[in-house]
Amino acid sequence: MTHTKPGFRPANPDFSSGPCAKRPGWSVEALTKAALGRSHRAKIGKAKLEQAIELTREILQVPADYRIGIVPASDTGAVEMALWSLLGERGVDMVAWESFGSGWVTDVVKQLKLADVRRLEAGYGALPDLTKIDFDRDVVFTWNGTTSGVRVANGDFIPADRKGLTICDATSAAFAQRLDFRKLDVVTFSWQKVLGGEGAHGMLILSPRAVERLESYKPTWPLPKIFRLTSGGKLIEGIFKGETINTPSMLCVEDYLDALNWAKSIGGLDALIARAEANAAVLDGFVDKSSWLGHLAIDPATRSNTSVCLSFTDPDVAALDADGQAAFAKGLVSALDKEGVAYDIGAYRDAPPGLRIWCGATVEASDVEALLPWLDWAFAQQKASLKAAA
Numbered sequence: 001m002t003h004t005k006p007g008f009r010p011a012n013p014d015f016s017s018g019p020c021a022k023r024p025g026w027s028v029e030a031l032t033k034a035a036l037g038r039s040h041r042a043k044i045g046k047a048k049l050e051q052a053i054e055l056t057r058e059i060l061q062v063p064a065d066y067r068i069g070i071v072p073a074s075d076t077g078a079v080e081m082a083l084w085s086l087l088g089e090r091g092v093d094m095v096a097w098e099s100f101g102s103g104w105v106t107d108v109v110k111q112l113k114l115a116d117v118r119r120l121e122a123g124y125g126a127l128p129d130l131t132k133i134d135f136d137r138d139v140v141f142t143w144n145g146t147t148s149g150v151r152v153a154n155g156d157f158i159p160a161d162r163k164g165l166t167i168c169d170a171t172s173a174a175f176a177q178r179l180d181f182r183k184l185d186v187v188t189f190s191w192q193k194v195l196g197g198e199g200a201h202g203m204l205i206l207s208p209r210a211v212e213r214l215e216s217y218k219p220t221w222p223l224p225k226i227f228r229l230t231s232g233g234k235l236i237e238g239i240f241k242g243e244t245i246n247t248p249s250m251l252c253v254e255d256y257l258d259a260l261n262w263a264k265s266i267g268g269l270d271a272l273i274a275r276a277e278a279n280a281a282v283l284d285g286f287v288d289k290s291s292w293l294g295h296l297a298i299d300p301a302t303r304s305n306t307s308v309c310l311s312f313t314d315p316d317v318a319a320l321d322a323d324g325q326a327a328f329a330k331g332l333v334s335a336l337d338k339e340g341v342a343y344d345i346g347a348y349r350d351a352p353p354g355l356r357i358w359c360g361a362t363v364e365a366s367d368v369e370a371l372l373p374w375l376d377w378a379f380a381q382q383k384a385s386l387k388a389a390a
């Protein structure tokens, strides 16, 4: 453990879990062709929105019979649209193991007030027993729990011949983990995660069965205009062809196109996944040898390759109560922030105290590598203050 400052710094200190680091080489120059000052319904605007949808399909490898729409209010907007438009036709299993998944449970139980809800939940670090899910019911879950760093390893737990719909919040998984679309009826994500795009817009991907539900079932509750996906009982197809209803930011659209084109230029989905895997592997190697830091995710097969969540294993720190550990983490995180070495790497506010280091595709492995000695340095500083205060 060293008190001497390491001799080199990450070239890019952006390790936030959202908005995430911009792609390597990004500058505002990437936005010069944005269709600014024009209607998003003009030919040029609509063409860009359509291109964003088609490039999303190509890079994420979304099946041709799935619809892809750009919707308001980021990932939350896309998830809420799905919950409010689709649920209530049958019972629902809500599967949650961290803050965002728990948020969807709260919405369904306390806002939609559905009568037939089963909750399958686990605490930070674990997955609930996925074999207990009843796929004849609708199922809502988060592919990668951004606040615990626990993900589902694959879609094998979902049967192909299910009767209910699977609604999957995939925002910190899309473009870094392989999503099994044939097992998913609704997939949502935002632009500011793995591709380092800008916040505000959500992506809503619907299977043919989700569309069937939309056209055959009408919820009993009122739907605000912003959530409406059908008109006169028919899907509003325009949403999925670039006729985005609520005005999008064409600047953000341009930035998303830039991110998608970057993704394509490096080799598409395989390359994006490989980058996230490589970043997470660098961090894993460090954590495995660390005397003070461990993964929050208990089972290595469920460990995220994007939002890597770490907790303190040092006996003196682990012995502190939650407030003490949170204060320790805060000191460590702000020391690294002050040094300009790593920004925004504290655990999520509702999660157990510790660190959360984003390893998504826009992060460079060399930057993760350069961060490691600084983690030891910041820990040594904090530990010394803890000892001095004791």
Ligand SMILES: Cc1ncc(COP(=O)(O)O)c(C=O)c1O
Pocket: 017, 018, 073, 074, 075, 076, 077, 100, 101, 142, 144, 145, 146, 147, 169, 171, 172, 190
């Ligand atoms: C799993 C998950 N769901 C939902 C959200 C909320 O996303 P947004 O701010 O795009 O609405 C986040 C943000 O980090 C997330 O990680």
